[in-house]
Amino acid sequence: MAETGGVLSSAPGGAPSRPMRALRLLLFSDYLVLVLTLVYVAALWLFVPEILSPTNLQDVFLQILPLFIAALGLMMVLMVAQIDLSATSIMAMGCVVGASIMTGEGGYLAGQPWAPAVAILAIVAIGILIGVINGVCTIVFDMPSFLVTLTTMMFFSGAAIWYTAAHTSSGSSIGSLPPAFLDIGYGGVAGIPYAAIITVVLAIVVHLLLTRTVFGRWVRAVGLNPKAAAISGVPVRAVVIGCFALSGLFAAFAAIIYTARLEAGTPILGQRILLDVIGAAVIGGVSLFGGKGTVIGVLLGVLFLSAVDNGLQLLGLSLSSVYAIKGGVILLAAVTDAIRHTLMARG
Amino acid sequence: MSDLLLKVSGLNKSFFGVRVLRDVGFELTRGSVLGLVGENGSGKSTTMNILGGVLTSDSGRVELAGEEVAPANSRDALALGIAFIHQELSLFPNLSVEENIFLDHFPRRTGRLPFINRRILREQAKKALELIDLHVSPATQVMRLPQGERQLVEIAKALTRQARLIIFDEPTTSLTARETERLFEIIDRLRGQEISIIYISHILGDVLRLCDNIVVLRDGRVVGTGPRPDFTIERLVTLMVGRAIDQLFPERDPGSPPRSTALSVRNVSQPGIVKNVSFDLKPGEVLGVSGLMGSGRSELARILFGLDPYSEGEIRVGEARLPPLAPRQAMDKGLAFLTEDRRGEGLMMEASITDNIVLPSIVERSSGFLYWLKPTALGEAARGVAERVRVNTKAIERTAVRTLSGGNQQKVVIAKWLLRAPTIFILDEPTRGIDVGAKYEVYKIINQMVAAGAAILFISSEIEELIGMADRIMVMGRGEVRGFFERAQFDREALMKAALWD
Numbered sequence: 014m015a016e017t018g019g020v021l022s023s024a025p026g027g028a029p030s031r032p033m034r035a036l037r038l039l040l041f042s043d044y045l046v047l048v049l050t051l052v053y054v055a056a057l058w059l060f061v062p063e064i065l066s067p068t069n070l071q072d073v074f075l076q077i078l079p080l081f082i083a084a085l086g087l088m089m090v091l092m093v094a095q096i097d098l099s100a101t102s103i104m105a106m107g108c109v110v111g112a113s114i115m116t117g118e119g120g121y122l123a124g125q126p127w128a129p130a131v132a133i134l135a136i137v138a139i140g141i142l143i144g145v146i147n148g149v150c151t152i153v154f155d156m157p158s159f160l161v162t163l164t165t166m167m168f169f170s171g172a173a174i175w176y177t178a179a180h181t182s183s184g185s186s187i188g189s190l191p192p193a194f195l196d197i198g199y200g201g202v203a204g205i206p207y208a209a210i211i212t213v214v215l216a217i218v219v220h221l222l223l224t225r226t227v228f229g230r231w232v233r234a235v236g237l238n239p240k241a242a243a244i245s246g247v248p249v250r251a252v253v254i255g256c257f258a259l260s261g262l263f264a265a266f267a268a269i270i271y272t273a274r275l276e277a278g279t280p281i282l283g284q285r286i287l288l289d290v291i292g293a294a295v296i297g298g299v300s301l302f303g304g305k306g307t308v309i310g311v312l313l314g315v316l317f318l319s320a321v322d323n324g325l326q327l328l329g330l331s332l333s334s335v336y337a338i339k340g341g342v343i344l345l346a347a348v349t350d351a352i353r354h355t356l357m358a359r360g
Numbered sequence: 361m362s363d364l365l366l367k368v369s370g371l372n373k374s375f376f377g378v379r380v381l382r383d384v385g386f387e388l389t390r391g392s393v394l395g396l397v398g399e400n401g402s403g404k405s406t407t408m409n410i411l412g413g414v415l416t417s418d419s420g421r422v423e424l425a426g427e428e429v430a431p432a433n434s435r436d437a438l439a440l441g442i443a444f445i446h447q448e449l450s451l452f453p454n455l456s457v458e459e460n461i462f463l464d465h466f467p468r469r470t471g472r473l474p475f476i477n478r479r480i481l482r483e484q485a486k487k488a489l490e491l492i493d494l495h496v497s498p499a500t501q502v503m504r505l506p507q508g509e510r511q512l513v514e515i516a517k518a519l520t521r522q523a524r525l526i527i528f529d530e531p532t533t534s535l536t537a538r539e540t541e542r543l544f545e546i547i548d549r550l551r552g553q554e555i556s557i558i559y560i561s562h563i564l565g566d567v568l569r570l571c572d573n574i575v576v577l578r579d580g581r582v583v584g585t586g587p588r589p590d591f592t593i594e595r596l597v598t599l600m601v602g603r604a605i606d607q608l609f610p611e612r613d614p615g616s617p618p619r620s621t622a623l624s625v626r627n628v629s630q631p632g633i634v635k636n637v638s639f640d641l642k643p644g645e646v647l648g649v650s651g652l653m654g655s656g657r658s659e660l661a662r663i664l665f666g667l668d669p670y671s672e673g674e675i676r677v678g679e680a681r682l683p684p685l686a687p688r689q690a691m692d693k694g695l696a697f698l699t700e701d702r703r704g705e706g707l708m709m710e711a712s713i714t715d716n717i718v719l720p721s722i723v724e725r726s727s728g729f730l731y732w733l734k735p736t737a738l739g740e741a742a743r744g745v746a747e748r749v750r751v752n753t754k755a756i757e758r759t760a761v762r763t764l765s766g767g768n769q770q771k772v773v774i775a776k777w778l779l780r781a782p783t784i785f786i787l788d789e790p791t792r793g794i795d796v797g798a799k800y801e802v803y804k805i806i807n808q809m810v811a812a813g814a815a816i817l818f819i820s821s822e823i824e825e826l827i828g829m830a831d832r833i834m835v836m837g838r839g840e841v842r843g844f845f846e847r848a849q850f851d852r853e854a855l856m857k858a859a860l861w862d
Contacts, residue, residue, distance in 0.1 A: 225732060225733050226726075226730055226731050226732060226733060227722045227723055227726045227731035227732075227733060228731065229733075230715075230718075230719065230722050230733065233711070233715075234708060234711075234719055237708035237709075237710055237711055238704075238705075238707070238708045238709070240704060240705040241704075241705050241706055241707055241708055241719075242708075242719070243667065243687065244665070244667065244687065244697060244699060244705055244706070245719040245720040245776070246687055246688045246691045246720050246723070247719070248688070304708070304710065304711075
């Protein structure tokens with residue numbers, strides 16, 4: 014027990030030294046990520062002033078929205094100490110199925126005024142369905158969620174490609190989406206994009222769910238100690254399945270925004286953002302050990318990761334370098350989480 | 361020969377300015393057993409951690425066989441011949457017995473190459489297991505062994521390192537009565553081999569039985585020391601708590617015998633777990649459940665609360681039947697369940713006292729169809745019960761349960777159920793691993809609940825505790841009820857016999 018020391022443990026007995034204390038304080042701070050983001054942006058501004066230009070900020074802002082939504086969904090799963098790798102395949106599947114319903118080129122409901130509504134419902138249903146499959150396999154059949162969601166990810170990524178091929182002549186994407194649907198991507202009221210309104214509403218809902226409802230307490234309890242939760246009358250299985258369903262639902266919302274913006278249904282939608290979704294949650298302080306996570310934290314994580322991404326691209330780095338650096342940053346965040354965990358466990 | 365092996369003198373230790381050891385000193389001769397007793401926080405663990413190399417002292421001397429030593433880590437201590445067997449065993453359940461024994465000194469095939477010589481490993485492991493009379497194959501995975509045998513593996517590990525001093529920290533908390541007997545025999549044998557033992561335990565009866573000398577610690581000081589005949593349980597308790605506790609168990613009004621039945625269990629069976637268990641539990645009654653580990657007592661508790669299934673029989677609360685596997689329904693009918701594993705199943709260690717206390721009650725105390733929380737009301741309710749059980753901290757919203765002592769953690773578990781005002785409380789080992797003072801307080805809380813009309817199912821491995829607290833005792837063995845004893849018939853030996861009889 015005593016041998017499992019963290020690297021930052023202070024000398025036994027004596028009071029911790031001053032730099033050690035400052036480091037600990039910073040490590041435990043909820044706003045560590047915000048500080049890092051600001052420092053990073055300020056430093057980069059010296060080299061590429063465009064980073065703070067209105068166009069760039071608007072670009073980044075619009076990119077952030079669906080990523081934030083998907084990361085909120087993932088947070089729910091991480092809170093119960095599970096993982097969900099299937100978000101991107103849910104997006105792809107939802108995207109192509111939704112598009113196939115409303116596309117003007119031979120869609121199931123082509124030209125019908127209520128086609129977009131049905132398409133949205135279908136996307137949402139797909140998200141929830143895949144989420145429930147993930148949840149049931151994980152908690153009822155007692156399989157590791159890593160394996161379950163990795164396989165659903167592969168299955169539905171493949172299925173989305175097959176589905177697209179079966180519904181188009183080109184085989185790569187389904188276009189001609191109705192303007193009413195595309196409005197979600199570009200329209201807005203009073204200068205505020207619909208996508209932003211959707212995102213803010215969802216963020217508030219998740220925040221209230223986690224902090225103000227019995228369900229939120231249950232989620233935290235299951236993440237901290239599922240056995241104790243079960244004995245305290247928490248319906249552990251339902252809570253875990255619910256979290257996976259929410260993760261699927263939120264991936265579906267992200268898919269709706271992405272699809273509207275791309276103006277097409279494509280099976281490669283979201284393929285590149287899996288790392289970003291997980292990274293944003295982890296950087297945002299959602300513990301991989303369960304029980305810990307906040308909406309504001311995830312938002313900061315998304316901001317930080319997007320700033321890194323955007324900044325490196327503005328610096329003219331190649332996509333592969335950006336990837337490598339982002340991977341490193343996320344690893345660092347995960348290591349920090351692990352260190353915090355050990356430090357907390359030792360008191 | 362009875363020359364001195366260990367001499368500790370003037371040991372001092374502070375943590376962040378708080379003195380936890382003051383001038384602690386004692387001696388230990390070769391081949392003798394020293395009992396170390398004291399409440400939680402009295403400095404036992406700190407002292408032993410200094411000997412075991414986990415901590416270093418601020419000042420003081422530790423002499424081992426006449427030489428001053430100051431082990432810097434547990435490896436050092438082991439090299440000096442000091443083995444520390446912790447309460448939570450440090451074995452790797454997924455490795456075999458032999459691999460565990462030789463984990464840090466595998467016999468190598470050739471000098472420095474990292475290849476293990478399996479043949480020699482097997483032979484040496486066999487020899488070590490013979491020394492402690494453990495007849496299992498050295499290739500057995502540790503996870504397949506019962507708790508008691510795992511402990512013996514730890515001892516074998518110490519013996520292969522030529523330990524001269526073995527420190528046992530609460531070795532019997534997870535052992536059955538039979539396993540405990542076996543451990544004591546082994547300790548006797550070690551004594552014969554000139555190995556010295558320091559034995560730490562809350563179970564004072566064991567200490568008096570086993571030890572040659574006893575040291576009592578209180579608030580980091582040695583408050584009593586001497587050969588065993590100098591001590592009785594009463595004297596030990598008085599020394600430990602610093603005041604005389606007139607009795608170990610608080611007095612309770614016997615009250616009038618109730619007529620109604622709170623919980624009625626009829627022929628409950630689950631293949632391989634319990635068989636044909638029937639009993640009635642009355643309001644205001646404490647029904648003790650005795651039996652060895654594996655006798656089905658904890659398993660029965662889990663079945664009653666709806667955590668494990670049962671295939672036959674009936675469990676009734678009043679008129680209502682309790683279905684299997686429905687803890688929520690059991691709770692709604694007034695059941696509460698304190699598990700034997702407080703860290704693993706009772707508490708969210710990282711969460712606050714308040715969050716732990718309110719968890720089973722949040723549904724009833726929420727509002728609206730969204731089950732909206734009422735944090736202020738919840739906080740007040742939690743504060744109320746925390747005060748009732750006397751959790752000794754005021755900041756219950758901010759204090760993580762992890763930071764509390766065992767006794768206070770147990771009070772938090774009790775408090776979380778008290779908030780639901782249960783009518784039937786199943787207590788599985790409610791005083792395991794907590795000190796005398798906290799035990800007494802737990803007993804007092806139980807008595808208050810009984811006075812208020814609650815029915816208690818009190819499962820315990822400590823027969824004295826059941827004799828002191830129960831109105832009736834049900835003895836279990838191999839999943840069956842072996843018999844009931846009324847208060848007038850309470851007798852330690854008869855109860856033991858009923859539990860052991862096959």
